[in-house]
Amino acid sequence: MTPLGPTVPPSTTTRIWDAAETLPREELTALQLERLRATVARVLAGQRLGAERLAEAGIASPNDVDALDDLTRIPFFTKADLRENYPFGLLAVPREQLVRLQASSGTHGKPTVVGYTKADLETWTELMARSMTMAGVQPGMVIHNANGYGLFTGGLGFHQGGERIGATVVPVSGGRTARQAMLLRDLGAQVLVATPSYSLVIAQALADEGVGPADTSLELGLFGGEPWTDGLRAQIDRALGIKAVNFYGLSEMCGPGVATECLTARDGLHVNEDHFIVEVIDPEDGRPVDAGEVGELVFTSLTKEALPLIRYRTGDLGAVSEHPCSCGRTSARLIQLGGRRDDMMIIRGVNLYPSHVEQILTSVDGVAPHWQLILERPGPMDELTLQCEPAAGADAQELRGRLEELLKEATGVRIAVSVLEAGAVPRSEGKAVRVVDRRG
Numbered sequence: 266m267t268p269l270g271p272t273v274p275p276s277t278t279t280r281i282w283d284a285a286e287t288l289p290r291e292e293l294t295a296l297q298l299e300r301l302r303a304t305v306a307r308v309l310a311g312q313r314l315g316a317e318r319l320a321e322a323g324i325a326s327p328n329d330v331d332a333l334d335d336l337t338r339i340p341f342f343t344k345a346d347l348r349e350n351y352p353f354g355l356l357a358v359p360r361e362q363l364v365r366l367q368a369s370s371g372t373h374g375k376p377t378v379v380g381y382t383k384a385d386l387e388t389w390t391e392l393m394a395r396s397m398t399m400a401g402v403q404p405g406m407v408i409h410n411a412n413g414y415g416l417f418t419g420g421l422g423f424h425q426g427g428e429r430i431g432a433t434v435v436p437v438s439g440g441r442t443a444r445q446a447m448l449l450r451d452l453g454a455q456v457l458v459a460t461p462s463y464s465l466v467i468a469q470a471l472a473d474e475g476v477g478p479a480d481t482s483l484e485l486g487l488f489g490g491e492p493w494t495d496g497l498r499a500q501i502d503r504a505l506g507i508k509a510v511n512f513y514g515l516s517e518m519c520g521p522g523v524a525t526e527c528l529t530a531r532d533g534l535h536v537n538e539d540h541f542i543v544e545v546i547d548p549e550d551g552r553p554v555d556a557g558e559v560g561e562l563v564f565t566s567l568t569k570e571a572l573p574l575i576r577y578r579t580g581d582l583g584a585v586s587e588h589p590c591s592c593g594r595t596s597a598r599l600i601q602l603g604g605r606r607d608d609m610m611i612i613r614g615v616n617l618y619p620s621h622v623e624q625i626l627t628s629v630d631g632v633a634p635h636w637q638l639i640l641e642r643p644g645p646m647d648e649l650t651l652q653c654e655p656a657a658g659a660d661a662q663e664l665r666g667r668l669e670e671l672l673k674e675a676t677g678v679r680i681a682v683s684v685l686e687a688g689a690v691p692r693s694e695g696k697a698v699r700v701v702d703r704r705g
């Protein structure tokens with residue numbers, strides 16, 4: 266009998282965009298070291314504060330970097346450094362060389378402004394094409410991009426990547442949700458790009474028009490920009506009849522394109538390690554955590570010209586897994602992405618993250634996936650109220666009792682539950698506001 270030849274890969278195995286995705290570890294490490302030295306050279310030549318930090322670590326030339334471990338001698342960069350040097354103080358090139366500015370929303374005061382040279386934009390576009398391919402996008406697909414176009418990197422980032430792949434990008438941007446639902450259907454989008462929370466608002470708008478998950482051409486959702494749990498993912502998958510894939514990134518590194526799940530496994534986000542070195546540190550003392558432990562994610566950019574950042578503390582919590590992925594990519598993966606350090610609330614002595622509440626909420630039948638926490642201080646202690654909505658046909662009173670009990674059991678702290686009418690929890694067109702702090 267003639268052999269059948271190589272096994273046909275499962276249909277969800279996605280194409281490798283770039284050979285760098287499957288580099289053996291030794292080659293990847295050598296490439297990272299070479300690029301780290303180039304970054305050190307750029308910082309020494311053009312970024313005053315970065316050069317000072319390098320000097321503190323005894324690095325006066327790229328040749329002083331012998332191994333990747335040398336990184337750990339260098340003091341961290343933080344968001345405060347960006348704020349203090351707002352807007353252009355950390356550029357390593359003259360401002361005139363920038364061809365684009367973007368920014369992060371900045372919930373506290375000024376936004377974080379980031380700049381790109383022509384080469385930076387090209388790198389970012391390639392990273393997005395790679396990441397979107399990893400997530401299942403193919404040439405010719407129609408991509409409905411409902412991320413805000415503007416300073417938010419989620420709009421233009423996915424736009425550039427989609428065009429590079431050869432997909433048809435529909436730059437809808439955020440807002441006017443009823444119109445989004447119409448366009449999504451009429452133009453036959455196979456891919457939806459949005460924040461996870463906004464995707465559910467779009468799903469609701471479709472449902473309001475009587476359009477169910479089987480009535481659109483949608484196959485994939487590329488979502489990120491905010492923390493979301495597997496529970497929410499399951500609800501999104503069901504509501505839209507898609508496979509939702511997680512994208513992580515931050516403006517300071519480029520925007521989306523730092524780490525992405527593959528559609529094959531949807532199990533951890535592949536870090537584009539040829540462009541970013543990831544470390545996980547104990548947020549208290551800055552030391553590396555044990556392999557696989559959760560800590561604060563720290564990134565070093567390896568290819569950025571305009572705004573190279575060495576050891577940037579993201580404030581985001583997560584862990585890194587080095588187990589091989591079934592998709593064949595060799596990169597380390599982010600797991601347990603659980604939100605930001607400063608999202609943590611202390612309620613009567615108990616540490617609580619909003620993502621924990623979402624996890625519980627999405628495990629309960631009869632509750633819609635729209636929610637918000639209200640933090641108040643009526644007396645000497647902080648009090649927390651969960652506002653949510655019943656799913657169609659659910660009994661609000663019964664739901665409230667059940668949720669309060671479950672939350673108490675799972676978190677160890679009493680959280681009041683207020684079940685509002687359908688549509689009453691504020692909807693967001695971008696990143697959802699999960700905690701409203703009314704403590705004054």
Ligand code: DLL
Binds near residue numbers: 514
């Ligand atoms: O949110 C970039 C992005 C856009 C990533 C679209 C993915 C998709 P910033 O506005 O600078 O950039 O916000 C970055 O958002 O430090 C995290 O706290 C959070 N974040 C982004 N993606 C995720 C995710 C964009 N998948 C900040 N899971 C980051 C959890 C995320 N948090």
